[in-house]
Amino acid sequence: MYKHILFATDLTEDTEYLIEKVLTIRNFTGAALSLIHVVEPLPGYSYAYLGIEDIEGQLITEARQSIEKLAIRMNVSKEDQFVEVGPTKTKILKIADDVHADLIMCGSHGRHGLSLLLGSTANAILHGAKCDVLTVRLPEEK
Numbered sequence: 001m002y003k004h005i006l007f008a009t010d011l012t013e014d015t016e017y018l019i020e021k022v023l024t025i026r027n028f029t030g031a032a033l034s035l036i037h038v039v040e041p042l043p044g045y046s047y048a049y050l051g052i053e054d055i056e057g058q059l060i061t062e063a064r065q066s067i068e069k070l071a072i073r074m075n076v077s078k079e080d081q082f083v084e085v086g087p088t089k090t091k092i093l094k095i096a097d098d099v100h101a102d103l104i105m106c107g108s109h110g111r112h113g114l115s116l117l118l119g120s121t122a123n124a125i126l127h128g129a130k131c132d133v134l135t136v137r138l139p140e141e142k
């Protein structure tokens with residue numbers, strides 16, 4: 001059975017929907033659990049545009065705080081919490097390798113039109129992962 005689950009979270013309200021499913025699989029398998037959130041680097045001009053000097057630093061700090069809160073709720077230890085900066089797919093797959101995850105869990109939105117063509121994070125993970133991937137279909141936005 002699975003020994004190490006990596007839960008990729010975008011830290012949006014979708015996370016609430018996923019928590020129970022991740023915990024159920026974890027309890028069922030007795031697997032270790034790691035959490036990852038990736039902060040995508042912002043283009044240089046956004047700093048001038050938004051007038052905030054260190055947006056990236058601020059985003060990382062906020063992400064760390066959110067991941068810590070989530071980790072308490074999900075009973076995940078400090079060394080199993082990851083906040084990474086870079087391309088989302090690449091970073092998720094790298095941490096999956098690093099922790100020897102044998103299951104990645106993430107959400108998946110129904111896609112139509114252009115966004116279907118552009119693809120989703122879930123798709124990218126699914127195509128690049130060396131281990132199993134469980135994509136949880138998220139409720140449709142109203």
Ligand code: AMP
Binds near residue numbers: 037039
């Ligand atoms: P998407 O279809 O791109 O909105 O994302 C689908 C799923 O990918 C989300 O429900 C998360 O599980 C995962 N994901 C998206 N963005 C991130 C992120 N920045 N960090 C970690 N996981 C993410």
